[in-house]
Amino acid sequence: MKTSQPHLRPRPPTGSTPTSDPPGAASRGATTPEGVPPRRALSPAARRHLTGWLFIGPVVLGVIAFQFVPVAVSGFASLTDWNGMTSPHFKGVSNYVTLFTEDPLFYVTLKNTLVFTLGSIVLTIALGLALALLANQPIRGISIFRAAFFTPVVTNVVAVGFVWFWLYRPGDGLFDGLLGLVGVDGPAWLADAHWALLAVILVAVWQGVGYPMVILLSGLQAIPPSLYEAARVDGASSWTRFWRITLPLLTPQLFFLTIMQFITSFQVFGIIYVMTHGGPGDATSVYIYQVYQVAFSQGKFGYASAMGWVLFAIVGLVTWAQMRLEKRWVFYG
Amino acid sequence: MPLPTTAAPGVSRRTVLRSAAAGLGLAATAGCMTASGSDAITLLDWETVPGTPLGDAIEVFQKKTGIRVDVQPTPTSDYDTKLRTVMSSGAPPDIVRMNDDYVRGYSANGQLVDLAPFLRQDGFRSADYFERAWRFPIQPNGEHTALCVGTQPCVIFYNVDAFRAAGVPLPPTTWTDENWKWDDFLAAAKKLTVPGKRWGVLMYDDTSAETTCTVNNGDPTGIYSADGREFTLASPAGIEGIQWLADLTHKHHVQVPWSQLQPDSTTNFDDSLFVQGKVAMVSRAYGIAPYFSQNVKDFTWDIAPIPGNKGQTTIATMIVWALPKQGRNHHQAWQLLKFLSDGEGAEILARQHNYVPANHEVARQLRSNGKPPAHLDLLSAAIEHATNENVSPNVDRARTIYRPQLESVWNGEKSAAEVLTSVKGQVDRALAGKF
Numbered sequence: 001m002k003t004s005q006p007h008l009r010p011r012p013p014t015g016s017t018p019t020s021d022p023p024g025a026a027s028r029g030a031t032t033p034e035g036v037p038p039r040r041a042l043s044p045a046a047r048r049h050l051t052g053w054l055f056i057g058p059v060v061l062g063v064i065a066f067q068f069v070p071v072a073v074s075g076f077a078s079l080t081d082w083n084g085m086t087s088p089h090f091k092g093v094s095n096y097v098t099l100f101t102e103d104p105l106f107y108v109t110l111k112n113t114l115v116f117t118l119g120s121i122v123l124t125i126a127l128g129l130a131l132a133l134l135a136n137q138p139i140r141g142i143s144i145f146r147a148a149f150f151t152p153v154v155t156n157v158v159a160v161g162f163v164w165f166w167l168y169r170p171g172d173g174l175f176d177g178l179l180g181l182v183g184v185d186g187p188a189w190l191a192d193a194h195w196a197l198l199a200v201i202l203v204a205v206w207q208g209v210g211y212p213m214v215i216l217l218s219g220l221q222a223i224p225p226s227l228y229e230a231a232r233v234d235g236a237s238s239w240t241r242f243w244r245i246t247l248p249l250l251t252p253q254l255f256f257l258t259i260m261q262f263i264t265s266f267q268v269f270g271i272i273y274v275m276t277h278g279g280p281g282d283a284t285s286v287y288i289y290q291v292y293q294v295a296f297s298q299g300k301f302g303y304a305s306a307m308g309w310v311l312f313a314i315v316g317l318v319t320w321a322q323m324r325l326e327k328r329w330v331f332y333g
Numbered sequence: 334m335p336l337p338t339t340a341a342p343g344v345s346r347r348t349v350l351r352s353a354a355a356g357l358g359l360a361a362t363a364g365c366m367t368a369s370g371s372d373a374i375t376l377l378d379w380e381t382v383p384g385t386p387l388g389d390a391i392e393v394f395q396k397k398t399g400i401r402v403d404v405q406p407t408p409t410s411d412y413d414t415k416l417r418t419v420m421s422s423g424a425p426p427d428i429v430r431m432n433d434d435y436v437r438g439y440s441a442n443g444q445l446v447d448l449a450p451f452l453r454q455d456g457f458r459s460a461d462y463f464e465r466a467w468r469f470p471i472q473p474n475g476e477h478t479a480l481c482v483g484t485q486p487c488v489i490f491y492n493v494d495a496f497r498a499a500g501v502p503l504p505p506t507t508w509t510d511e512n513w514k515w516d517d518f519l520a521a522a523k524k525l526t527v528p529g530k531r532w533g534v535l536m537y538d539d540t541s542a543e544t545t546c547t548v549n550n551g552d553p554t555g556i557y558s559a560d561g562r563e564f565t566l567a568s569p570a571g572i573e574g575i576q577w578l579a580d581l582t583h584k585h586h587v588q589v590p591w592s593q594l595q596p597d598s599t600t601n602f603d604d605s606l607f608v609q610g611k612v613a614m615v616s617r618a619y620g621i622a623p624y625f626s627q628n629v630k631d632f633t634w635d636i637a638p639i640p641g642n643k644g645q646t647t648i649a650t651m652i653v654w655a656l657p658k659q660g661r662n663h664h665q666a667w668q669l670l671k672f673l674s675d676g677e678g679a680e681i682l683a684r685q686h687n688y689v690p691a692n693h694e695v696a697r698q699l700r701s702n703g704k705p706p707a708h709l710d711l712l713s714a715a716i717e718h719a720t721n722e723n724v725s726p727n728v729d730r731a732r733t734i735y736r737p738q739l740e741s742v743w744n745g746e747k748s749a750a751e752v753l754t755s756v757k758g759q760v761d762r763a764l765a766g767k768f
Contacts, residue, residue, distance in 0.1 A: 005655070083419070083442065084420075084421030084440045085420060085421055085439075085443075085444055086442050086443065099768075100767045102762065102767060102768045103768050104734065104759050105733075105734070146510075164596070169591065170590070170592045170593055188590070188744070189591075190592070191591055191592030191740075191744060192592070192744065193741065193744070193746065196483070225554030271630050278737060279737055279740050280591075280737075280740040280741065280744055281737045281738055281740045281741045282737050282738075285737065293733055294730075294733075296414040296417055296418060297414055297417075297729055297733065298412065298729040298733065299417055299421070299729070300730070301421075303768070328616075
């Protein structure tokens with residue numbers, strides 16, 4: 001099949017006159033009869049570059065204006081006492097020092113965020129894998145099953161929060177009702193500091209499990225059936241086939257999910273805001289919720305920017321570590 | 334299908350690019366245009382305006398002055414956050430409703446117009462207003478950075494029918510704590526509680542109780558010291574007051590458990606418990622009255638003073654309007670503010686029956702209209718028995734530290750003494766602006 005080669009410069013037909021003067025033809029000081037210096041024409045390569053930049057220019061400007069500039073501003077703000085209203089005063093790294101040494105909520109929210117992240121990653125991916133294995137079965141109506149588990153992913157977090165709030169309600173909530181049937185008094189799910197974070201993690205898992213399910217399902221469907229057939233011929237049990245074939249060949253998807261889930265879980269906000277407002281006490285107060293509180297409830301934009309940069313550093317560090325460990329466990333077949 | 338290599342007939346790439354550039358230019362120009370002309374002012378409030386007395390007052394104002402008022406509706410939830418955001422944006426509305434707790438902070442940041450020249454120019458006299466309401470927006474530097482058009486005292490809303498059915502004497506109808514001290518209140522709550530059907534009281538979800546239970550227990554400062562730099566809720570009187578509130582639930586079992594309340598107040602869930610007859614007494618600012626008037630169908634309700642102990646005061650929430658300095662139409666905005674606080678506009682607002690007008694003349698028109706509550710005169714008297722939370726620019730930070738911790742007291746996990754003494758150092762540092 002013939003393919004075009006846009007990277008090659010088009011050559012003029014043999015014998016044709018070049019459409020522009022060769023470089024240097026318009027010598028310095030040369031003028032037209034009218035005394036106006038001639039415009040130096042762009043070479044075709046430069047013209048192509050310019051055309052390319054003209055096309056991507058608006059996007060580049062958008063990225064600079066709406067991503068790089070805000071990031072730079074927040075970096076500067078993190079070194080000031082900016083409250084969003086009056087002129088910022090430069091404070092050096094004192095926001096960072098305060099954050100690490102004086103802010104009682106920093107370590108509390110960081111710990112909650114880590115617990116939430118680890119809990120939700122492990123449960124979401126494990127359940128997602130189990131559901132993907134189930135959804136990969138050639139059963140009539142399986143698409144309904146897949147859709148049912150994916151629906152919460154695209155459901156508004158506010159709606160999810162309110163529904164689960166009612167499920168968790170002490171006394172007349174569904175869970176307490178079910179536990180009551182077997183003579184068990186349910187805990188105050190969202191009001192008991194020992195249970196609240198777990199309760200929110202369960203909601204996050206319920207809402208998020210459809211995403212890894214779909215990703216892992218695509219991975220499962222990409223595994224060649226011949227591998228399983230060969231394993232069967234060799235007498236491998238279904239458990240062995242799973243451990244020796246399925247899981248290794250799903251590691252690229254698992255790696256992708258681990259990174260993505262870590263980043264999104266570490267930035268959890270919506271479900272906390274809707275269901276608990278960080279309570280009871282600080283039991284479910286996560287890092288981003290605290291950043292929001294500091295910035296928009298207290299007007300400490302400089303301090304909140306410092307918190308944001310610390311979060312960026314943590315997420316960046318962990319993601320880098322995950323990338324470094326990739327070679328040890330990810331198998332690209 | 335191969336991609337077309339040329340533009341559609343009659344439309345060259347140059348034409349497309351030129352059109353795009355022209356469109357961008359037009360959009361930029363449109364973006365630079367203001368949403369409202371100079372003859373219009375913008376107003377931000379956390380309550381629904383159309384169809385309410387405020388909406389009616391604005392309609393009359395527009396007809397009389399020719400100044401158009403564009404109302405920017407905002408849901409109650411997180412209004413303070415929304416306000417802070419628009420104030421930080423550099424393009425705030427011309428006139429804003431403001432939580433009275435934050436007037437001091439915005440004033441300290443130089444965000445609000447000093448209304449003193451306007452007040453002098455239009456002949457406003459402090460004698461025409463309740464002193465507390467008049468003095469509230471005056472800052473330490475003498476600037477009058479807001480206008481308080483009325484107050485909403487915190488009172489006890491109670492189910493009259495439930496009292497009668499339980500054989501409990503009705504609370505006082507004047508501002509007195511005779512037979513209405515904490516012990517009397519508790520005794521009434523016990524008799525009103527019907528296990529599984531009705532709780533006697535709901536009080537601790539109303540944050541004004543933090544102040545009233547401290548002040549009424551003998552510490553005049555309330556949550557913070559007068560200069561707003563010390564956390565006095567951790568004083569012995571404060572600790573005892575907070576513990577008394579928690580004991581209503583965990584010791585006496587007459588208050589709705591904390592676990593059954595919603596963290597998000599936007600649904601009115603907690604207030605609906607009173608509407609449904611599931612709670613016999615609730616402590617609320619009087620601003621909730623229209624909600625009760627509209628929704629209570631099955632019983633008669635009335636209002637009573639906050640129970641006393643060593644003293645008897647209440648929190649009087651101020652209804653405060655201010656003009657942001659960065660607003661564009663100070664003069665027109667002042668015209669509206671003047672209209673709402675004095676004369677015809679204030680009279681229209683008074684029909685809401687959900688606050689006490691700050692102006693004596695208008696307040697005299699606050700009379701019962703034959704519907705609950707029967708004892709509206711309690712409200713005017715409440716202002717004379719009101720206290721206000723001492724504030725400083727750092728109380729927001731302080732609240733985020735101690736309020737979540739109080740939940741473990743409300744849950745019965747820890748004692749008030751344990752929580753408040755352990756958190757005091759952190760709160761004091763926050764009040765000092767340390768973090």
